[in-house]
Amino acid sequence: MEKVKFGIIGFGNMGSNHANSFIENKITNGMLTAVADNDIKKIESAKQKLGGNITYFNSADELISSGLTDAVIVATPHYSHCGISINALNRGLNVICEKPAGVYTKQVEEMNNAAAKAKGLFTVMFCLRANSLYKKVSEIVSGGGVGEIKRVNWLITDWYRPQSYYNSSTWRATWKGEGGGVLLNQCPHQIDLLIWITGMVPKKVRAFCRFGKWHDIEVEDDVTAYFEYENGASGVFVTSTADSPGTNRLEILGTKGKVVCEKGQITYYKLKQDEREFNKEFKGFMGEPAYDIIPVEHDGKNPLHAAIINNFANAVKGAEPLFIDGREGYKSVQLLNAMLLSSWLDKTVKIPFDDDLYLSMLEERIRRSEKTN
Numbered sequence: 001m002e003k004v005k006f007g008i009i010g011f012g013n014m015g016s017n018h019a020n021s022f023i024e025n026k027i028t029n030g031m032l033t034a035v036a037d038n039d040i041k042k043i044e045s046a047k048q049k050l051g052g053n054i055t056y057f058n059s060a061d062e063l064i065s066s067g068l069t070d071a072v073i074v075a076t077p078h079y080s081h082c083g084i085s086i087n088a089l090n091r092g093l094n095v096i097c098e099k100p101a102g103v104y105t106k107q108v109e110e111m112n113n114a115a116a117k118a119k120g121l122f123t124v125m126f127c128l129r130a131n132s133l134y135k136k137v138s139e140i141v142s143g144g145g146v147g148e149i150k151r152v153n154w155l156i157t158d159w160y161r162p163q164s165y166y167n168s169s170t171w172r173a174t175w176k177g178e179g180g181g182v183l184l185n186q187c188p189h190q191i192d193l194l195i196w197i198t199g200m201v202p203k204k205v206r207a208f209c210r211f212g213k214w215h216d217i218e219v220e221d222d223v224t225a226y227f228e229y230e231n232g233a234s235g236v237f238v239t240s241t242a243d244s245p246g247t248n249r250l251e252i253l254g255t256k257g258k259v260v261c262e263k264g265q266i267t268y269y270k271l272k273q274d275e276r277e278f279n280k281e282f283k284g285f286m287g288e289p290a291y292d293i294i295p296v297e298h299d300g301k302n303p304l305h306a307a308i309i310n311n312f313a314n315a316v317k318g319a320e321p322l323f324i325d326g327r328e329g330y331k332s333v334q335l336l337n338a339m340l341l342s343s344w345l346d347k348t349v350k351i352p353f354d355d356d357l358y359l360s361m362l363e364e365r366i367r368r369s370e371k372t373n
């Protein structure tokens with residue numbers, strides 16, 4: 001089978017990481033044919049790393065219109081994801097867009113409209129969906145293992161970032177360059193997983209984002225959010241880039257049990273009787289449903305980005321279904337935006353919220369910014 005020809009747009013940390021997947025022969029049905037970056041130094045380092053069999057471009061547009069690729073991986077800073085992806089989709093290319101799908105809902109909506117009309121495939125790099133840990137949690141929850149969801153909690157504070165990380169690029173941790181902090185950069189993964197695993201987006205959000213609380217940055221580096229869902233479930237999401245040692249604990253509790261995911265392990269608490277039924281039937285003074293604790297095996301594999309690129313190449317070839325429809329990226333951007341909006345307005349925000357209001361408040365922060373980028 002002829003391999004899918006890939007171009008990487010943006011040869012920074014992530015773009016060069018994606019190139020590794022090709023040079024280490026991890027992509028069975030894909031080959032790297034082109035790289036674009038608008039920074040000449042990045043092109044020089046790409047040439048050193050990848051050599052002469054690749055064509056190099058100084059702009060995304062040149063690569064997209066070159067005819068040298070069937071697919072592109074967009075690995076530029078977040079604001080440019082949608083514009084570059086739309087350009088590539090409109091020219092008939094298949095597109096893998098890095099996370100987050102975009103910075104704000106209005107631009108992601110435009111990208112989704114382009115994807116709906118495009119002949120090429122479209123996905124977003126939600127590589128943690130390929131992690132065996134979260135695949136297993138998703139299987140348990142979507143298979144009804146916890147029953148009707150009542151509560152979700154994710155304490156994800158093991159994203160420690162020192163000040164030097166924020167100082168490493170001018171676009172990082174600014175309203176203009178990134179449009180947010182820990183939510184927009186690190187947490188698109190967990191928010192996507194939460195939506196994917198539960199199959200639900202909260203209808204109400206009250207969040208407390210603290211901006212530059214622990215670092216010399218203008219965007220959020222500490223967040224506590226409360227969610228309310230249509231079915232009555234509630235959720236708490238806590239994140240920070242300054243906790244050390246941090247924690248990563250996901251807990252999903254429903255009427256039939258609970259699944260806890262921490263330190264690479266899953267524990268499944270399976271009630272012997274649905275809690276709602278027990279509550280109706282039990283006549284004693286004090287009591288609680290009995291349960292079994294079931295250790296859950298998983299293969300420990302976390303193939304990350306290469307898994308998404310492999311699936312994408314195979315899907316382009318028609319050899320397997322596309323794992324993630326890129327249009328799902330909208331939901332996580334919407335929830336991330338809702339958390340910021342709730343903090344800015346200092347009140348509970350209903351989803352869907354007013355996208356124009358969100359954009360105007362973001363633009364206001366860009367105008368007032370004292371950071372130079």
Ligand SMILES: NC(=O)c1ccc[n+]([C@@H]2O[C@H](COP(=O)([O-])OP(=O)(O)OC[C@H]3O[C@@H](n4cnc5c(N)ncnc54)[C@H](O)[C@@H]3O)[C@@H](O)[C@H]2O)c1
Binds near residue numbers: 011036042060098126
């Ligand atoms: N999926 C993941 O696990 C993961 C991990 C890290 C980063 N990312 C995402 O990857 C993206 C890039 O992050 P990074 O850490 O590699 O940043 P980076 O700053 O290291 O690299 C970005 C590169 O894009 C280039 N660039 C910027 N605008 C461009 C344009 N219009 N056309 C062509 N090139 C352009 C820059 O010169 C730079 O080389 C971000 O959106 C980030 O969220 C995803």
